[in-house]
Amino acid sequence: MIVPAPLVNACIIDNNKIYAYGFKKLLSIKDLSNQVTHFENGSDAIAHLKNPGNALNLPDIIFLDLSMPVMDGWEFMKEFEEIKSQLGKKISVYILSSSIDSHDIDRAKNIPSVSGYIFKPVDVQRLQEIFKNLQGIARQ
Amino acid sequence: MSFSEDKFSDDSRLHLAQIIDNINAGIWEYNINTRAIKWSAGFYSILGYETNEIECSNHIFFDHLLYHQDKAVFLNALSDQGTTPAKPIQIRLLTKSSGYHWFESTIKRQHDRNGQIIYGSIININQYKQAELRAARNDQHYGDTIRIAKLGSWEIDAASLNLTLSKQIYDIFELQSEIKLSIEEAVSFFEPPYRPVIQNAINNALEFCQPYDLELLFRTAKNHVIWVRAKGVPIINEYGRCVTIRGILQDIDSNKRKGLSLESSLNLLTDQNRRLQNFAYIVSHNLRSHTGNLQFMVNLYEETELEEDRTEIFAHIKSISSSLNATIEHLNEIVKIQTEITNERSIINFEAIFNNIQSAIKSNIEAVNARIEYDFSQSPQISYIPAYMESILQNLLTNALKYSHPDRQPLIKCHTLKERNHIYLIFEDNGIGIDLDRYGDKVFGMYKTFHQNPDAKGIGLFITRNQIEALGGTIKVESTVNIGTKFTIKLV
Numbered sequence: 001m002i003v004p005a006p007l008v009n010a011c012i013i014d015n016n017k018i019y020a021y022g023f024k025k026l027l028s029i030k031d032l033s034n035q036v037t038h039f040e041n042g043s044d045a046i047a048h049l050k051n052p053g054n055a056l057n058l059p060d061i062i063f064l065d066l067s068m069p070v071m072d073g074w075e076f077m078k079e080f081e082e083i084k085s086q087l088g089k090k091i092s093v094y095i096l097s098s099s100i101d102s103h104d105i106d107r108a109k110n111i112p113s114v115s116g117y118i119f120k121p122v123d124v125q126r127l128q129e130i131f132k133n134l135q136g137i138a139r140q
Numbered sequence: 141m142s143f144s145e146d147k148f149s150d151d152s153r154l155h156l157a158q159i160i161d162n163i164n165a166g167i168w169e170y171n172i173n174t175r176a177i178k179w180s181a182g183f184y185s186i187l188g189y190e191t192n193e194i195e196c197s198n199h200i201f202f203d204h205l206l207y208h209q210d211k212a213v214f215l216n217a218l219s220d221q222g223t224t225p226a227k228p229i230q231i232r233l234l235t236k237s238s239g240y241h242w243f244e245s246t247i248k249r250q251h252d253r254n255g256q257i258i259y260g261s262i263i264n265i266n267q268y269k270q271a272e273l274r275a276a277r278n279d280q281h282y283g284d285t286i287r288i289a290k291l292g293s294w295e296i297d298a299a300s301l302n303l304t305l306s307k308q309i310y311d312i313f314e315l316q317s318e319i320k321l322s323i324e325e326a327v328s329f330f331e332p333p334y335r336p337v338i339q340n341a342i343n344n345a346l347e348f349c350q351p352y353d354l355e356l357l358f359r360t361a362k363n364h365v366i367w368v369r370a371k372g373v374p375i376i377n378e379y380g381r382c383v384t385i386r387g388i389l390q391d392i393d394s395n396k397r398k399g400l401s402l403e404s405s406l407n408l409l410t411d412q413n414r415r416l417q418n419f420a421y422i423v424s425h426n427l428r429s430h431t432g433n434l435q436f437m438v439n440l441y442e443e444t445e446l447e448e449d450r451t452e453i454f455a456h457i458k459s460i461s462s463s464l465n466a467t468i469e470h471l472n473e474i475v476k477i478q479t480e481i482t483n484e485r486s487i488i489n490f491e492a493i494f495n496n497i498q499s500a501i502k503s504n505i506e507a508v509n510a511r512i513e514y515d516f517s518q519s520p521q522i523s524y525i526p527a528y529m530e531s532i533l534q535n536l537l538t539n540a541l542k543y544s545h546p547d548r549q550p551l552i553k554c555h556t557l558k559e560r561n562h563i564y565l566i567f568e569d570n571g572i573g574i575d576l577d578r579y580g581d582k583v584f585g586m587y588k589t590f591h592q593n594p595d596a597k598g599i600g601l602f603i604t605r606n607q608i609e610a611l612g613g614t615i616k617v618e619s620t621v622n623i624g625t626k627f628t629i630k631l632v
Contacts, residue, residue, distance in 0.1 A: 016429070018456045022436045025453075029443055067425075098429040120429065121436035 008033045008134055011059035013045045013076065014096065015068040019120065023063070023096075026122060032131045041068045042076025050083060058089045060134055063096040063118070066104060073097070077111050084113060092134065094118055168245075169259040170218070177201065186243075186264055188236030207232035207240050217247045218258055230269065233262075242269035287311075290391035296323065296372075298346055298383050312368065312391050314360035331357040331365065338370055345385045349374045355396060367396035411609060418585070419474060430464040470599050474606060477528075481610045485523045490516035490556055493526075497534045504541050510550035512537075519556040519563045522631055528607040532565075535600040536627060540569035545622065563631045570624040576617065583617055 010033040014020050020038045027033045037059060039045040045062070048054055066073035073095065080093065095108045098120040108117050118126060160167050166183030170176075177198055181191045187205070194200055206214060210231040217229045226247040232240040245262040286292070292309030296302070303323050310318050313329060323342065330338050334356040341352035351373045358368040372387035437460065441453045494514055498505065505512065522529075537552065544550035548570065557564040574583060584605040585598075608615050608629055619625040 016433070018460060019433055019436070021452075021456065022433070022440055025440055025444070025449065026436075029440070098432055099425060100428075121432035 007035060008061065008131060009057070009059045010036045010061050010063070011039070011045065012036060012063045012065075012096070013039045013042060013068070013073070014063075014065035015040045016065070019065075023122070026124070027127075030124065030128065032127060042071030042073065042079070045076060046071070046079050046083070049080075049087060055088065058087060059091060060089075061092045061094065061130070063094050066095060066097040066099055066108075074107070077114065081111070081113060092130075094130065096120060166243075166262040167259065168262065169257060172218075172256045172258065183262065186262065187233060188238070193236075205233045207234070214245075217245075220247075230265065241266040292389045294326075294387055294389060296342065296346075296385040296387075298381070298385070309389055312358075312360070312389055314362040314364065316361075329358055329360070331359055334358075341370070341372065342385065345372050345374045346382050349376055349380070349382045355392065366391055366393035368392060415606065415609075419471070423471065426467050427464070430460055430467060434460045434464070470603075473599075473603055477603065477606045477610050480525060480527060483525050483527070485525050487521050488524050488526055488529050489521055490514075491520065493529055494533055494554065497530065497537060501534070501538060501541070504538060508541055508544050508550050510541055510544065510552055512552045512554070514553070515555040519558040522556075522563050524631065525611065528611065532604050532607055532629070535604045536567045539600055540567070540571060540625070543569075543571040543574075543625070545570060545572050545624075565627075565629040565631055567627040567629070568624060569626075573619045573621040573623050573625050574617075575621050576619050584615065 010027060012020050012023050014023075017040070024036045024038065027036055037048070039048065042064075049058065064073045064076060071079075077093070084091065092115045093113055094115055095117045097104065097117070099105075100119065105117055108114050116130070161181040163182055165180075166186040167180035168183055169178040175198060177196055179196045184191045184193060194204075202211065213229050214231055217226055220226050226249070228244045228246045230242060230244050233243050235241050242265050243262045244265045246260040248259050250257050250259065286306075286308050290308075290312065292312050293306045294309055295304045297304075301323055303321055303326060305318070305321065305326075307318065327335050327339050327342075337354060338356060341350075341354060344350040345352060351371075353369070353371045355367060355369050357365060359365050369390040369392045370387065371390075372385045374382040375384040375386055377383045434457065437453050437457045441450055441457070444450055444453065491514070494516070498512065533554075536554075540552045541550065551570045553566075553568045555566050557566060576583070584601050605615050608631070611632070613632060614630045616628045617625065618628070
């Protein structure tokens with residue numbers, strides 16, 4: 001008997017609309033998630049997370065770009081660290097960036113709530129592993 | 141013949157002669173009329189001879205004992221008819237065993253019953269003379285060294301604040317005569333910004349016994365501006381108070397200027413290197429992100445079967461293609477800045493060029509109903525690369541229009557300033573401003589955008605900065621969110 005995978009609620013924070021579109025499409029084609037919210041910068045995402053109206057609809061996983069106007073990925077992480085304990089849900093954060101600068105990668109590693117660093121454009125296998133783990137955790 | 145052999149008429153003379161023969165000074169006597177010559181025993185012994193070991197004669201004295209170069213001195217002294225007692229002369233005489241020594245001889249002239257007599261006493265001054273010559277040589281050496289080092293020494297007496305300057309200092313000051321200078325007068329030779337620096341250093345040395353070593357700009361009496369090194373060391377008494385400051389002043393102009401030009405080349409190189417790195421970053425980051433997206437979309441296109449998805453994906457591919465093109469254009473523009481830098485500069489009229497730009501972007505100005513004021517009277521013209529100036533003014537102007545505040549009429553002010561040898565361009569607006577505490581130096585970075593403005597490309601100010609810096613200028617920004625932004629540009 002096939003157990004239906006629990007729905008994973010994903011979120012992508014990236015000012016590049018084309019990329020966000022592709023990412024959403026990919027998750028849908030690969031049956032990883034049909035529920036992907038997109039924010040164009042960190043500030044909009046923080047507002048969404050903080051809004052009590054969204055408390056029941058928080059993402060399980062966030063894919064975060066680094067370079068964005070208004071509030072970039074680093075600033076988002078700073079704010080996220082501060083509010084995460086009040087969110088009532090464990091949210092995994094993956095950096096999703098085209099930067100291959102070792103300085104950026106090390107900096108991301110040193111942020112406690114960052115679970116991993118994925119290079120753009122995309123690594124389908126890696127995404128599948130990440131979602132499999134998430135579903136495993138959700139099932140428990 | 142010695143003095144004691146002479147037949148003196150009385151006892152006292154005999155007595156005196158014996159004393160003379162026994163002291164270790166040489167006495168000589170010369171009768172001008174008879175040309176007779178007498179030496180005391182001491183004269184022989186002072187030269188290292190036994191009495192009468194050598195013949196006492198004019199011939200021996202002038203041709204053997206007296207150093208040939210000193211003959212003139214001696215003969216002059218003999219023939220000097222002055223009534224005042226002649227000054228002692230210094231001559232070299234050949235000693236028996238140790239070569240020529242320096243001697244000092246007194247010369248006295250007297251009329252005797254035997255005619256006109258000249259007599260004198262000689263003493264060996266060799267040691268002192270050698271020391272004196274050594275000292276003179278050292279002085280010469282010291283003088284030469286100091287001249288080569290372009291160095292002068294000075295001293296300030298702490299109690300009287302009296303300033304003493306060495307001759308070389310006057311050379312550095314290019315003062316004709318060694319006139320007395322007060323501290324204030326000496327300080328006034330330094331260029332205005334350095335006067336408080338040197339004055340404070342002197343005060344601190346006097347008060348707190350602090351030594352100093354400074355490199356300062358100095359204007360000589362002949363109006364040459366040179367770099368000097370001013371070093372002062374306080375001399376401290378047993379109570380720990382400064383009694384004197386002793387110091388040097390050195391002309392280090394040529395070295396300092398070499399150092400400064402080296403430093404400015406280094407800065408230029410560092411700047412260029414930074415720009416190159418930035419360029420490399422743009423190439424790797426921005427092009428990578430476009431090509432990555434392109435690859436992503438192509439893959440998706442292949443994986444999708446739905447026709448409507450394919451249409452949408454293809455539209456995105458087209459959009460990426462044009463972004464890629466735009467980025468390449470931007471990179472081209474940056475490369476162009478570097479190649480255009482060798483273009484001829486020409487005299488540009490600020491007002492004419494500014495008005496041209498205003499009419500070129502007239503529709504943008506009218507769209508936000510902006511009021512634009514300018515005043516280029518302080519510096520109406522500048523020698524600049526025309527294409528750069530157009531680009532700089534246009535970027536700043538479109539930027540100010542793009543980020544105008546929605547709640548008020550945009551007011552844009554532009555003026556030039558002339559300060560010392562520099563020309564500044566000031567550009568102010570009352571727009572939405574930018575949070576510099578957050579973004580700081582990123583303002584001028586490439587593809588850095590700070591507002592959710594769809595027109596923001598993050599290229600204008602990057603290019604503006606590159607153009608300004610390529611011609612040796614600087615650009616600074618001050619801004620307050622919701623109040624406005626002010627750019628201060630040092631053009632040359």
